[in-house]
Amino acid sequence: MTHRISGFIKKMTINKPIKTRPKHLALHKIYLPLSGYVSILHRVSGAVLFLALPLLLLLLDQSLRSIETYTNLTEYLAHPLLKLALLGLLWAFLHHFCAGLRYLAIDLHLLPNLDAARAASKWVMAVSLTLTVVLGVKLW
Amino acid sequence: MVNRTVTGAHYGLRDWLAQRVTAAVMAIYVLVVVGYLLMQPSFGYDTWLELFTSNVMRTFTMLFLLSLFYHAWIGVRDIVMDYVKPAGIRLLIHVLVILALLVYVIWSVQILWGM
Numbered sequence: 001m002t003h004r005i006s007g008f009i010k011k012m013t014i015n016k017p018i019k020t021r022p023k024h025l026a027l028h029k030i031y032l033p034l035s036g037y038v039s040i041l042h043r044v045s046g047a048v049l050f051l052a053l054p055l056l057l058l059l060l061d062q063s064l065r066s067i068e069t070y071t072n073l074t075e076y077l078a079h080p081l082l083k084l085a086l087l088g089l090l091w092a093f094l095h096h097f098c099a100g101l102r103y104l105a106i107d108l109h110l111l112p113n114l115d116a117a118r119a120a121s122k123w124v125m126a127v128s129l130t131l132t133v134v135l136g137v138k139l140w
Numbered sequence: 141m142v143n144r145t146v147t148g149a150h151y152g153l154r155d156w157l158a159q160r161v162t163a164a165v166m167a168i169y170v171l172v173v174v175g176y177l178l179m180q181p182s183f184g185y186d187t188w189l190e191l192f193t194s195n196v197m198r199t200f201t202m203l204f205l206l207s208l209f210y211h212a213w214i215g216v217r218d219i220v221m222d223y224v225k226p227a228g229i230r231l232l233i234h235v236l237v238i239l240a241l242l243v244y245v246i247w248s249v250q251i252l253w254g255m
Contacts, residue, residue, distance in 0.1 A: 046215045053212070053244060061251045064192060070185045097170070100163050107160065 035121040042099040045092035052089050087136045094128040159214050162207035169204040189255075198252045205248045209241045 032040075062069045076082060102111075102120045111117045173191070180187050191197060216237050224230040 043215075043219060046212075047219060050212045050216050053240075057244060057247055057251065061247075063188060064251060064255045067185050070188070097167065101167065104160060104163065 033118065033121075034125065035118055038099050038102070038121045038124050041095055042103075045096040045099075048092045049089070049096060052092075056089075083140065087132065090135060091128065091132040094131050095124070098124040098128045155214050159211060162211040165207040166204055166211065169200060169207075172200075192252065192255070202248060202252055206245065209244055213237065213241055 059073065062073045064070075077086065102117075102124050105111050105120065106117060111120050176191065177183065177187070192201065217234060220230055220233050220237075224233060
């Protein structure tokens, strides 16, 4: 706001048109409600899942091809780094899934007001993170 | 009465709907598969292979994958349209994404019917 006022004063004192519109968004100053984070993480997780598609199709291929490739795959996936990558993908999927269900619920007018939609965004974060931890512990 | 000429490419509503229909197909598929696997007493290669041997399940899986690829196309296109400003680079990314998804379709058929 201050830059706008100073710009206005400048404009009055110097008789010359100066563009005072903000030229960029100060991302570090913008406060997002939780539903905003759910939304941007929906995008991020979607992009991550898209980029992981070749890997996921390869996993499906190797897991079904034969008992040998299946056994090899389970040995590869025992590697901690690969497990961590899969855990990341699991979170991406769970978040995308839960956040997507929330959007469908909003579209179907199942979350009629802001409070309900905000509460649902808490559920999205809680359920996707909890399931990631639970499944992660179970599969580790 | 206002006579307003609507302009645009007219794919907005169709893609909006397609994004939701494909999402519903994928959600049902995931719940069915996870439910089936949870009902099995143990998990191994045999359980996994058996799931994909019936033609019904292969078709359902293919439907899931096609929904996934169409869903991914709409999502990635929207992200690229939002963040990639130069038209040439945007077009190039769109073409690469479409080609990749088409290859994935062929690959999916090979996985499901070639095993």
